[in-house]
Amino acid sequence: MVQNYKLLCVDLDGTLLTDSKEISQETLEAIRAAKAKDVKVAIATGRALFSALSVGSSFNNDDDHIIASNGAIIKHLALEPLVRENPFSxxxxxxxxxxxxxxxxxxxxxxxxxxxxxxxxxxxxxxxxxxxxxxxxxxxxxxxxxxxxxxxxxxxxxxxxxxxxxxxxxxxxxxxxxxxxxxxxxxxxxxxxxxxxxxxxxKGVTKGNGVAVLAEALGIRQQEVIAVGDSENDISMLSYAGLGIAMENAIPAVKNVASYITESNNNNGIARVIRKFIL
Known part of the structure; x- marks a missing residue:
């Protein structure tokens, strides 16, 4: 049976963004095609919220979420209050x-x-x-x-x-x-x-935990989640997701926990994931 994925969580730097810190047109078009199939797309990044929002605005869709600061913040792009905030004391x-x-x-x-x-x-x-x-x-x-x-x-x-x-x-x-x-x-x-x-x-704040909290809030099961990343802070969300995917440029530890390795961030790796597993 082919799995029907409902939530795609992608890292930013080294994953969604090229080395020049841009989203390719091919990747943007693939993301829009995924949304047309009612798949939710979330950025999951180590960046702070104000930094991540500058990229999230490129999606041109208010029905998206950002998981920022390695899971400490979860925000719907268009709504307040925050879905989750977990600051230090x-x-x-x-x-x-x-x-x-x-x-x-x-x-x-x-x-x-x-x-x-x-x-x-x-x-x-x-x-x-x-x-x-x-x-x-x-x-x-x-x-x-x-x-x-x-x-x-x-x-x-x-x-x-x-x-x-x-x-x-x-x-x-x-x-x-x-x-x-x-x-x-x-x-x-x-x-x-x-x-x-x-x-x-x-303690307890990771991208993996952030993805789990968001999936539960959206009523999406763990096996319906795809997570894609390249760095150490992505390991927890790849381990949580029903399908964990590493970029070709990922560090070895990320590739070791991934079920699939896509193309690099400079070669439309996210677009390939969407075409292979969602469209």
Whole structure:
């Protein structure tokens, strides 16, 4: 019996987007064809919500969802409130800041609307993320804070909800220290991105859990879900989905859990998935 898939969840960077941070016309047309068959399409990304929304608008369809910050945020493109929001507690943020400071590192924190950092180099890096109209960071969406003390005070006084943290410029020793120190707390999900950066969310917050929550909210069964990705943060959603698919450019660990490997992000891999399994 041919499985009738009802939800397609796709990663952004290295999956839906080409290396030039664009969605190909062929892929856009395939997505529209999938929607014409009443298949729901969701972006599932490690990016913060404000960054992911800039891509979601390309779909030209209000009946879509975004899973942002590795599962901490789930949002219907056209509706409020959020389907789910799972931020850190203030005490958790302080522990992350203090632990990173021991290694001379400054975390980058993400809310639904903005990023915050005390690192000048990270501030400049995010301002240069992408190019031209594809650069979703600007001086309104990322704030350079003078000190960690000021950062703590800003978050506390303004009651800012932070859903995800990235810690950049990690050496091997720093990676081990941070991972082991925060793991002892038992309050965090941690994984390494290809940047390289340590990505941190609250315990239980993963893309896989986000996809599961969205599927349940939509009344879609696990076996009716396709998930496609290329990086470590995609493993949980590929493992959850009825059909987990890796990009040709995916890291080996992602390919190991996938049931199928499609073309690369630069060769319309998502369009191929849609044509093979949905249309």
């Amino acid at each position: 203030y005490d958790q943020l302080v522990r992350i800041i203090d632990t990173a400071s021991e290694q001379g590192l400054s975390p980058v924190f993400f809310s639904t609307e903005q990023a915050y950092t005390t690192s000048t180099s990270d501030f400049q890096m995010y301002l240069g993320f992408g190019s031209g109209t594809n650069n979703v960071f600007n001086k309104q969406s990322i704030s350079l804070i003078p000190s960690t003390k000021d950062l703590k005070e800003l978050i506390r006084q303004e009651h800012i909800k932070i859903q995800k943290c990235n810690i950049h410029t990690l050496g091997d020793g720093q990676k081990r220290f941070l991972h082991n120190a925060l793991k002892r707390e038992g309050e965090f999900e941690m994984l390494f991105s290809t940047n390289p950066a340590l990505e941190i969310t609250a």
